[in-house]
Amino acid sequence: MTIQQAATEELLAVRTSHVPAPLTERDDQLAEKAFRAICVLAIMLPLLLLVVLFGGALVEALPRLSWDFITGYPSRRPETAGILPALVGSACLMLLTAVLAIPVGLGAAIYLEEYARPGRITSLIELNISNLAGVPSIIYGLLGLEIFVRVLGLGRSLIAGAATLSLLLLPMVIMTSREALRTVPVSMREACFALGADRWQTLRRVVLPMCVPGVLTGVILSLARAIGETAPLITIGALTYVAFLPEGLDSPFTALPIQIFNWVSRPQPGFHVDAAAGIIVLLLLMLVMNGLAIWLRKRLQRRVYW
Amino acid sequence: MGAASIKASLEAPRALSERVIARTLQACGWVSVLTTAGIVGVLLFEALGFFREVSVWSFLTETSWTPLFAEKHFGVWPLLAGTLLTTAIAIAVALPLGLLAAIYLAELAPRRVATLVKPVLELLAGVPTVVYGYFALTMVTPVLQQIIPGLAGFSALSAGVVMGIMILPIIASLSEDAITAVPSSLREGAYALGGTKLGAVFRVVLPSASSGIIAALILGVSRAIGETMIVAIAAGQQPRLTVDPREGVQTMTAYIVQVSLGDTPTGTLEYRTIFAIGLTLFLVTLMLNAVSHRLRQRILKGGAM
Numbered sequence: 001m002t003i004q005q006a007a008t009e010e011l012l013a014v015r016t017s018h019v020p021a022p023l024t025e026r027d028d029q030l031a032e033k034a035f036r037a038i039c040v041l042a043i044m045l046p047l048l049l050l051v052v053l054f055g056g057a058l059v060e061a062l063p064r065l066s067w068d069f070i071t072g073y074p075s076r077r078p079e080t081a082g083i084l085p086a087l088v089g090s091a092c093l094m095l096l097t098a099v100l101a102i103p104v105g106l107g108a109a110i111y112l113e114e115y116a117r118p119g120r121i122t123s124l125i126e127l128n129i130s131n132l133a134g135v136p137s138i139i140y141g142l143l144g145l146e147i148f149v150r151v152l153g154l155g156r157s158l159i160a161g162a163a164t165l166s167l168l169l170l171p172m173v174i175m176t177s178r179e180a181l182r183t184v185p186v187s188m189r190e191a192c193f194a195l196g197a198d199r200w201q202t203l204r205r206v207v208l209p210m211c212v213p214g215v216l217t218g219v220i221l222s223l224a225r226a227i228g229e230t231a232p233l234i235t236i237g238a239l240t241y242v243a244f245l246p247e248g249l250d251s252p253f254t255a256l257p258i259q260i261f262n263w264v265s266r267p268q269p270g271f272h273v274d275a276a277a278g279i280i281v282l283l284l285l286m287l288v289m290n291g292l293a294i295w296l297r298k299r300l301q302r303r304v305y306w
Numbered sequence: 307m308g309a310a311s312i313k314a315s316l317e318a319p320r321a322l323s324e325r326v327i328a329r330t331l332q333a334c335g336w337v338s339v340l341t342t343a344g345i346v347g348v349l350l351f352e353a354l355g356f357f358r359e360v361s362v363w364s365f366l367t368e369t370s371w372t373p374l375f376a377e378k379h380f381g382v383w384p385l386l387a388g389t390l391l392t393t394a395i396a397i398a399v400a401l402p403l404g405l406l407a408a409i410y411l412a413e414l415a416p417r418r419v420a421t422l423v424k425p426v427l428e429l430l431a432g433v434p435t436v437v438y439g440y441f442a443l444t445m446v447t448p449v450l451q452q453i454i455p456g457l458a459g460f461s462a463l464s465a466g467v468v469m470g471i472m473i474l475p476i477i478a479s480l481s482e483d484a485i486t487a488v489p490s491s492l493r494e495g496a497y498a499l500g501g502t503k504l505g506a507v508f509r510v511v512l513p514s515a516s517s518g519i520i521a522a523l524i525l526g527v528s529r530a531i532g533e534t535m536i537v538a539i540a541a542g543q544q545p546r547l548t549v550d551p552r553e554g555v556q557t558m559t560a561y562i563v564q565v566s567l568g569d570t571p572t573g574t575l576e577y578r579t580i581f582a583i584g585l586t587l588f589l590v591t592l593m594l595n596a597v598s599h600r601l602r603q604r605i606l607k608g609g610a611m
Contacts, residue, residue, distance in 0.1 A: 028502040032414075035504055039410035042403045043423060046430060046471045053441045060444075107334030115328055116335065128338040134525075134595040135588065136532025138559050139345060141566070142584045146348040150572060167341050174338070200327045228434025231534035231559070235566045235580075257436040257535075264440050264539055272444050279437050286432070 054283075060276035069277055073243050074259065078270030083278055085242045086259035089158070090285075092246055093233075093255055094223050096162030097169065102219055104166070105173030110203065112174070113181040133171040140168045141235025149236050156237030157250040164232050169222045176218025180211035213300035220293035224286050230257040256282050349588055352581030359575055365582065371545040371556075373579045374565075380579070382586060384545035388462065388555030392537055393530040395466025395551055396473055400526055403470075404477030405519065411478070412485035413507050424479070431475040439539030442468040447540065460542030460554035469536050473526045480525060484518020485511060487605065521601035528594040532587065534559040558583045 072082020108125075116122040144164030154160040184207050192202040233255055234240075240262040242254040256278060263275035357365070360380045368381025407427065411420045447464040451457045457464075488511050496506035512519075542554025543564050556564070562580045570576045 028504070032502065032504050036410070036414055039406045039414060042406035043410060043427070046403060046474055047426060049471065050430060050433075053445055056445055057437075057440070104334050104337050107331045108337060111328075111331035111335040115331060125335045125338055128342045130599070131592070131595065132338060132341055134528060134591065135345065136534070136559065136591055138532070138534045138562055139349075139584055139588050142562070142581060143341070143345050143348050145566075146352065146581075147344055170338060170341065198321060198324050200324050225432070228436065230434070230436045231538075231563065234563055237566065240567065257434055260440065261436050261535065261539065264436075264443060272440075275440055275444075279440060282434065283437070286434075290432075 057276045057279055060273055061280045064273050064277040065280060069274075070281065074241060074262075075243075078263075078268060078274050081263075081271070081274045083256070083259060083281060085245055086254050086256045086278070087281070088245050089238075089242070089253040090227055090256040092158055093162055093165065093253065094227060096158060096249075097165040097226060098219060098223060100162055101166035101169050101173050101222070102215075105170050105219075106177050106215060108170075108174050109177035109181060110208075113178050114199065114203065114207075129171050129174055133175075136231075137168055137229055138231040138235055140164055141232030143167065144232060144236045155250060156239070156252050158246050158253045159249040160236055161233050161238055161253065161255075164236055165226050165229065168229065168232060169226055172222045172225070173218060176221070177211075177215050180214025180218060181207065183214060184210045213297055216300075217293045217297045220289055220296070224289040224293070227255075227285060227289070228257055228282065230255075230261055233258055234261070256285070345588065349581055349585040352578045353585040356575065356578035356582040359578075360582075369547050371561075373576055374568075374570075382558075382583070384547045385556060385558045385561055385583060386586075387547050387549070388537075388541065388545065389531055389557040389559070391462045391549060391551060391555055392466045392469060392541055392557055393527060395463060396469035396530045397523070397527060399467055399470025400474045400477050401523060404474045404522075404526070405481055407474070407478040408481035408485055408519075409507060409512075412482045413503070413511065424482075427475045427478055430471060433472070435472065435533060435535040436539070438468050438472050439465075439536045442536055442540035454552060457552045458542070458554050460540060460544075461552050462541050462555045463551035465537045465539075465541035466551065468540065469530055469533055472533070472536065473529050476529055477522050477526045480522030481515070481519045484515040484522065484605070487518060488514045517601050518605050521598045521605075524594050524598040524601070528591045528598070531594070532559065532591050534563060538563045558587050 068080075069082050070087065071084050072080065073084055074081050074086075108129075112122065112125065116125075141164060144160060144167070148154050148160040148163050149156060152160075154163075188206055188210070189202055192206050197205070237252075238258050239252050239254050240258055242252065246253040260275050260278040260282065263271040263278065266272075365380055365382050367383075368379050369383050370379035370381050371384040372379045407423075411423060415423070442464050443460075446468055447457070447459065447461065450461070450464055450467075454463070492510050492514055493506050496510040501509070537557045538560040541557060541560060543556050543560060544554050545556040545561070546553055548555065561583055565576065565580050
């Protein structure tokens with residue numbers, strides 16, 4: 001053997017002794033299976049946790065859930081506490097919020113979809129809407145506190161709360177209404193124009209009736225979200241211990257999530273049971289509202305053939 | 307299509323009623339601009355009143371926050387630390403779980419599983435935060451107290467973990483959008499070069515989707531920073547400058563709740579503190595949302611990395 005051959009052989013021996021065994025296909029498949037398992041675990045963990053937590057709340061709440069609970073008033077003793085002022089307060093609040101938010105939200109959506117030309121003003125409005133969607137809800141509470149409660153002098157009233165919530169919901173109502181307006185085909189509008197209608201007639205008689213299911217669905221979904229909002233209402237001064245039903249637009253009020261918050265914040269465990277019962281009522285309400293929205297969408301949707 | 311071409315101009319319509327209606331609708335559009343102006347105006351107005359009495363320097367550098375005590379200090383750091391600590395814990399929970407969920411749903415899951423799991427994950431985001439707060443205080447804290455000795459009844463850890471579960475759907479769904487937005491040509495290229503599925507995911511798809519994932523992360527952070535009820539119920543009401551998650555802390559949002567629940571008269575310095583804190587909160591979330599928006603715009607425009 002020549003010196004070169006010997007040297008090459010020695011070199012090769014050194015090199016190959018440090019080369020790791022190549023990964024087989026089995027290793028790859030094993031790694032993929034393991035990773036899949038980790039991912040499934042990652043998804044199941046929060047879901048299982050939520051099931052456990054909700055189950056725990058349901059079990060906690062069962063002894064307290066009764067007709068007396070739903071029709072009673074809060075009291076110093078947890079066993080006799082009821083949720084009626086909170087339920088009525090939330091219901092009134094949702095009604096008022098809808099009355100305030102729907103016209104403005106739908107109007108803005110119609111403006112953006114039907115009237116506005118692409119330009120700086122339109123971009124400014126759209127930028128504002130998407131910004132507002134990301135503002136923390138407590139900031140809306142501060143806005144409502146200063147403007148509605150103080151400057152406009154509405155006080156800590158139902159109407160101030162409804163106005164604040166309607167501002168909070170506005171981005172969502174505008175976005176869902178725009179989606180609903182977009183589902184109406186352009187050919188419908190063009191047909192109306194061809195028949196000599198002006199823009200408002202087109203909207204009033206053809207476009208708006210066609211997108212009512214979409215708009216309604218969006219509104220109900222927004223209200224389902226609003227019914228759980230606590231922070232802005234606390235900031236504008238919704239009371240946490242209310243033993244009366246709201247009497248008018250300017251009366252102080254409480255709401256379901258605020259009552260729950262009040263009960264959770266108390267040290268006695270009896271009130272925690274009340275809070276759990278309140279949570280079950282709230283979640284049931286939200287479930288009903290979401291179900292209503294989905295049912296409405298299915299029921300009122302008419303296919304457009306053209 | 308021709309939708310833009312048939313949008314009427316606001317100057318040309320014939321009837322007066324048409325013009326009036328058009329202007330009314332335009333006014334509705336302006337409400338959103340007015341709302342933003344209102345928020346900025348209100349926060350600035352009251353915060354400026356606050357800063358006339360308390361210097362910005364002491365606000366930003368003092369380490370004690372006791373505006374409601376006899377001896378008043380107005381350093382924002384305890385509240386900021388509380389917010390950052392709970393947010394960090396929330397992200398530590400939500401990022402790994404959310405990212406793994408996103409990868410699974412986008413790349414590995416069979417179609418039927420994905421269509422079933424996605425709306426269920428969205429459910430997590432729809433739960434009212436006061437309910438999460440209840441869970442944190444009455445169920446998570448006792449369990450954690452068994453595992454971790456020295457955990458206080460109110461702790462940043464308990465609130466942070468539950469907050470993480472709350473923001474998990476945000477990170478999961480936005481990351482999943484980012485991953486599915488990666489063009490299949492890149493994946494197929496990786497397979498063509500002999501890569502495995504995992505190799506393609508980790509070496510090609512994820513780096514390509516990184517800006518979208520970062521945008522999702524930033525949005526999750528913004529949501530966690532603005533969260534109020536979970537921390538107000540479970541994290542405590544004691545402003546404490548600490549990085550120990552076992553202790554109770556007060557976040558910026560929880561402080562605003564604390565003052566609102568009390569009977570601070572309007573127009574006083576104490577009243578103005580909530581606006582100064584509100585301004586800080588607003589600026590931070592605005593910045594984060596803007597960065598996240600920019601990142602997502604860049605992706606939409608050119609699939610940038």
